[in-house]
Amino acid sequence: MGDEHWDVFLAALAEHLALRDGRRGSRWCEQRSLARFWFPFNTRAARADAIVHAPAAFRRRGVFVAPQELDVA
Numbered sequence: 001m002g003d004e005h006w007d008v009f010l011a012a013l014a015e016h017l018a019l020r021d022g023r024r025g026s027r028w029c030e031q032r033s034l035a036r037f038w039f040p041f042n043t044r045a046a047r048a049d050a051i052v053h054a055p056a057a058f059r060r061r062g063v064f065v066a067p068q069e070l071d072v073a
Helices: 004-020 044-053
Strands: none
C-alpha cells in the first residue's frame, strides 16, 4: 500500500494534466482527497505560493503545490 499523500497527489496531477489537455480526469481520481491539508514542498515561501496559486485539481483534494513545481509534468 502506498502513501496516501502521494496517492492523492498523483490523482490531482492526473486530473490537472487531463484538464490541461481538454480531457476529463479518470474515474479513479474522483474519490481521492485528504482530510488535512498537505504541502509537499513545505517551506515558508513554498507554502505561501501554493496557498495562492495551487491548481484547482490539487486545492480541492487538500494538496497545495505551486504551479511551477508542476512544470516538469
